[in-house]
Amino acid sequence: MTPTQEAVERGTVDLSALDRSWAPPQGLLGWFRQVNHQNIGKRYIVTAFIFFILGGIEALLMRLQLAQPQNRLLNPDLYNQIFTTHGSTMMFLFAVPVMEGMGVYLVPMMVGTRNVAFPRLNAFGYYMYLFGGLFLYAGVFLHIGPDAGWFAYTPLSGPLYDPGKRTDFWAQMITFTEMSALVVAVELIVTIMKMRAPGMSLNRIPMFVWAMFIQSFMVMFAMPAVMACSGMLLFDRSVGTHFFNPAEGGDPMLWQHIFWFFGHPEVYIIFVPALGMISHIVETFSRRPILGYTALVLSQIATGFIGFGLWVHHMFATGLPQLGESFFTAASMMIAIPTGVQIFCWIATIWTGRPTLKIPLLYIAGFIAIFVIGGLSGVMIASVPLDLQVHDTFFIVAHFHYVLIGGAVVPLLGGIYFWFPKMTGRMMNDAVGTLSFWLTFIGFNITFFPMHILGLHGMPRRVYTYLPQTGWGDLNLLATCGAFILAIGFIVFVLNALSASQNGPAAGSNPWGSSNIEWSTPSPPPHYNFANIPVIRGREPMWTDPEPPVVTGLDDSRREVLVTNTLDAEPEHRYILPGPTIWPFLLAVTTTIGFIGTVFQMWWGVWGAALSFIPLVGWFWPRERPRPDLLESGCGSGGIE
Amino acid sequence: MKWFAGAQSVLDPAGPQAGRIHGLFEVFLWVAIIVWVLTVGAMLIAFWKKHGGERHDDTTKRVVTACGVITVAVLLALLVASAVTGSAFATVPSNNVMNIEIRGHQWWWEVHYPDYIPHERVTTANEIHIPVGRPVRFKLTSDDVIHSFWAPNLSGKLDLFPNRVNEAWFEADRPGMWRGQCAEFCGLQHANMAFWVIAEPPDKFNEWIENQRKPGVMPSTPDQAHGQEVFLNGPCVVCHTIRGTNALASVGPDLTHLASRHTIAAGTLALDRGNLAGWVTDAQRIKPGNRMPPVNVPSKDLEPLLAYLESLK
Secondary structure, three states, X not given: OOHHHHHHHHOOOOHHHXXXXXXXXXXXXXXXXXXXXXXXXXXXXXXXXXXXXXXXXXXXXXXXXXXXXXXXXXXXXXXXXXXXXXXXXXXXXXXXXXXXHHHHHHHHHHHOOOOOOOHHHHHHHHHHHHHHHHHHHHHHHOOOOOOOOOOOOOOOOOOOOOXXXXXXXXXXXXXXXXXXXXXHHHHHHHHHHHOOOOOOXXXXXXHHHHHHHHHHHHHHHXXXXXXXXXXXXXXXXXXXXXXXXXXXXXOHHHHHHHHHHHHHHHHHHHHHHHHHHHHHHHHHHHOOOOOOHHHHHHHHHHHHHHHHHOHHHHOHHHOOOHHHXXXXXXXXXXXXXXXXXXXXXXXXXXXXXXXXXXXXXXXXXXXXXXXXXXXXXXXXXXXXXXXXXXXOXXXXXXXXXXXXXXXXXXXXXXXXXXXXXXXXXXXXXXXXXXXXXXXXXXXXXXXXXXXXXXHHXXXXXXXXXXXXXXOOHHHHHHHHHHHHHXXXXXXXXXXXXXXXXXXXXXXXXXXXXXXXXXXXXXXOOOOOOOOOOEOOOOOOXXXXXXOOOEOOOOOOOOOEEEEEOOOOOOEEEEEEOOOOOOHHHXXXXXXXXXXXXXXXXXXXXXXXXXXXXXXXXXXXXXXXXXXXXXXXXXXXXXXXX | OOOOOOOOOOOOOOOHHHHHHHHHHHHHHHHHHHXXXXXXHHHHHHHHOOOOOOOOHHHHHXXXXXXXXXXHXXXXXXXXXXXXXXXXXXXXXXXXXXXXXXXXXXXXXXXXXXXXXXXXXXXEEXXXXXXXXXXXXXXXXXXXXXXXXXXXXXXXOEEEOEOOOEEEEEOOOOOEEEEEEOOOOOOOOHHHOEEEEEEEOHHHHHHHHHHHHOOOOOOOOHXXXXXXXXHHHOHHHHOOEOOOOOOEOOOOOOOOOHHHOOEEOOOOEEOOHHHHHHHXXXXXXXXXXXXXXXXXXXXXXXXXXXXXXXXXX
């Protein structure tokens, strides 16, 4: 008998009441009132993949343009818009949101609770992300896509050299998406600190949860920087401030410092969640507990800290004092240490385990082969003299695609393959999965490896064309061919997922034999995640403790969750989470009106804030009266975030 | 103009700086290859070795720790190698230095040789002549947005900022022609903002600079004289300078010795009559977005104008 059946029989859980209180709202209006983390998480992931496809199409257009010298497929204006949009899409609309989506979906389930700490805020964050992305692409399709690069260096992105509204659209898109990222960071931090199942002390937190915890803190420190500088740029462009205008005492270097203070941690914000996924996949398919749990956690924390001390290595060529640059060289090389330690731990886990090379693990093998190249080229460009040669060349393009696709997208695909049965209740097809892995792996290397050589042969980045005499044509053509193989690999993966979600074989609750509690609940999980919140008594509960004691006493007739303390996850009190509501959506709409309006006229900031007052009143309107029995037991009124 | 493979390459150094960086690159490259082979090799063995038997996690942890320590040691060694290379050319040599000032424009390079008598100040564009074996100090600044000065065969890059002067230096240790290109994205024609560095033996260099100090040659044929008239009475004078005439504007490149250069359009086109004609009449078709407007020259005036421009040796 499963613990759920047992609990039902003992009368400690009322499944139909649970179902009623956690049921998502129905109908078209219901779609906008949704606040369950599973749905919001899936929306993030699906939306991010749609932007990934758009970014991929842009990449293919660029590759076609560069396939031969002096190609006239794209004119320079269109090319600049496309490469800017490609970078901005992949960073702001795909990589970060997809990781946030995985976090929003998985973290509550992995820590054994029923929703994120602030469900309405969560919904609000998703709509802000969606509207920000749509706003940017509205510009792109109206031929006013941004054209100053995803890094938008001033003064090129300033009012003098980039008139019109192109960069304003871009800068405001940042405000949207970073707001969304901050919202997710806040709610994940609180969920992880206060809502873990009883017994899940700090040393039993699953690796992916640690990763999202660290990533969320990085988001909290990095994203305000980029929002500040894109806001300053907007002011420069719309109300005539001179933050970055050298003619009036402003300084273009200020932009670079603030932007990269965000920009470098951004890379780790994308990469750290992937590290968490890798640990789970390696553990599951090595069929042994992960080796060096403490070392892995400490390495990720170290990565989180050191990640903030590297930003100047993007600016070695700006002529900063050499002593300062040396410090950043040392820091940039130092960050290879925690990453190295993690890779050693994973290999050692596989070495001492009994590995089965299922497809998620295949992706991890691909990750190691690709990412180590990216890491080593990263050590090269940490060195000032080497960087001065290859900075802003295709060598860098190769490097960061090895790091970002190899380090984040490849593990992400493995992670999706791994958690797909949990999300949908169905298995993806292994034969098709193998095919898509090899297409991706081979296509990736054919695309990006030649770019190292192109960079060393002097090809700068962000060029819409090159002369035939440069001799860069052959390798560019090869890279273009590789890009199409890579694209086919991604398409096969997406098709596999789409078809499996309809017709895949049923997965069962724990198809891979994994160790963590998200695999104890049925696939796909009920809206309340767990009929009974399990008590955690080990780091691999599914392996060592398959029938744990469960939490009783939560009121199933409303959305109650258990709040525990931060260190040892000892129960503290019950807490009532809010249910479906339209206000987050409406607040996102009014905020969007304000944000879009300010691109054209600054007073819209005021109108937008005034308009937002209405949904905020609705949001904070007291909804539930405290129940007398709860007041007596000290559990107070809930329902307010 | 003659091109050769490696005219713009990190891997074919032509000066002491690029040479040392190339040496450092080889060190890093070999370390990278060894580390990658060991890591991926260990991973493959981990997959395919015979598994089972007793597990010795303590031993494994010691091995992992040892790998971590080796990583630290290797990184430290690389850090030292990098710092040594970097400091070797951090300071500009003090004696026998020649100065060149470079001003970046969207999308061409203005080049000054300030070491000569002020009123004979040598100004050229997109072509930098230097004497072999003599260190050259560059003062870099920008007229508009950020550019980056990079001739990979000679040295690493350095950015050009508006309202700031950055200093770089390099030296060529053999005669030759190397291409450089703007490395910081600077707008529509970033891709075609190139220049050539031409290193010559000192006597040839002096010959060149003597010629550059002179004003533009006067027309010697009626055709050229007509061409000069077209130039001075047309829109050309609004942007360009030809020293010795009334054309004194500084928006576009100085054309005083245009015909002594190998390329036009910032290293994009070889200097010949066909390219010159195409550029003068419709520069926008060749480099869309560049600052040179299409010039409507009547066909009877075009040939003389080209003849005059080609006479500006």
